[in-house]
Amino acid sequence: MKNKTILIVAVLAGILLSAGICKIYFANKDRAVKNEKSKNAVVGDTKSAHEITDSRELKTKTGKTIILTETHPTGPMISTITIITKGFKDDQSIELEDIDPIEKIQLKDLDNDGFEEIYLFTRSSGSGAGGDLYVYASDKDERLLKCEKEELYKKEYLQGGLLEGFMGGNTYSFDKNMIVMEFPIYSDDDLEEIPTVETKKIFYSLNQSKLEIIKIEANGAIYVKDEEGEFTRSDEKEDNQNVISKEI
Template sequence: MNIWLGAALATLVSMSAHAANSEIPPRIQPVVYKSGYGSVQFKQSIKGYKTAEYKLNAKAGQILTVGFKTSNNSANFNVTAKGADYALFNGSIMGNHFIGSLPADSEYTVQVYLMRNAARRDEVANYEISLILANGDAVDNSQSFDQNLALQGIDFHVKADQVDGKPTLRIEPKGLEIDNSTITRPLNGNIVRAEVADLNNDGSPEIYVYTRPAGRSMPGELIAYSANNKKSLSEIYLPPVSDNPKTAEGYQGEDSFSVVENTLVQRFPVYDSADANAGRTGKRRQIQYKLMPGEAGWVLREDKVSEY
């Protein structure tokens, strides 16, 4: 996602810096996929405080891809689940491309807007937007993920690549004082989203890349690095859910990740048991992690667990 920096990457909807104005109703465009998935494209425009909202219904685990091209650099889009208090993706921070595994059965809104300064000047933005919804098992590494992210003067180019015929994640940093070497990691799933943040508020950013293999009951994976005093990157370790037996009850993977305020949030559906034939309980478990120094790097420590 989505999301989607530092503490602002939480992207609380009520604090978003876009040009939403309650006195000017949005242009609402329902998006219907006859088979439950598919692809649609729109060529439209907005002006001033007018926004456009594309509303679609999706299932947990489906992959939403949003592509956005515009004539006005002040135009962006957000992705939000119905009733959520934060955006899955904030385009004003994270760019013009979103691909992510959706966390729940819900109605999702893709909102196109002009930033407040441009809206105040009554500017126009012509744009093209594509909304591709795919089942989790229909997405593979042949889909290209290529995104540039930046925070606190450090840039990260995150890309899905092929090395010796094998899917590979490439992270190319820029702006570090000592070591800007490219990091490569084997990809065991699909890159569904990347975010930059500063969870520990130390003035140096982190890069978080979320991946997930295709198919039911497959665990998501976090690949993350911290820019130590803006000098070089060191890996961030996320303990497996199984480290806490209570938290692991009914866990069967299908994780999604996002940065929310100064925490990393992991969400997954809760099953009746860990048995392969178990059914879902209808609940989702959420784990919040704090970024803490470890013995040889950085560790995400479990801070709070909740269900909804």
């Protein structure tokens, strides 16, 4: 009887031990499968993010075709843009590398010459993210010409300059026959996430494939460019003109 009891206990112990080993084995196997799936998912997501391709076809009012393709060879936050034209006298393939992703694309005849330009609005990511603008004008449907954007002297962004307080967050938009670059102003006491209520604006016009600054709105006033390329308050300019008129 005693030997029989010992045998039964031994059998039960063996069964329990086997069940435990099987449970551990299958649990480890299941965990390994999940880890492999997770690893593959991460690799797959990263790969797909790098290979995202967005292609858009635009048709101008004169019947020309512009195809834009955006890819991300090194990651989703950096883009390569390819512009291909069809129907122009000299069709082209233009490539812009390592720029911010496209936020908006628009055709517009800003200089009213009968031929639309293509405007690429891009947007960076992260704190203080700002926008940029790339413009290509049609040379009477013969070819696309890159439009250079006039830049202000760096002194204008320093203390005492017209654009003092600039820390990014700028946007571009259309205002009738002009392009406006607007941005919030930060004071020395502000955190980067908390700008003041003030904004400043730079107004551009398109002149012979060049975006030229024609006026600046800052510090509660409007500044226009004089003959020497310097910006003066518009009311001061009017006062000077009135003085000259009186003298005459």
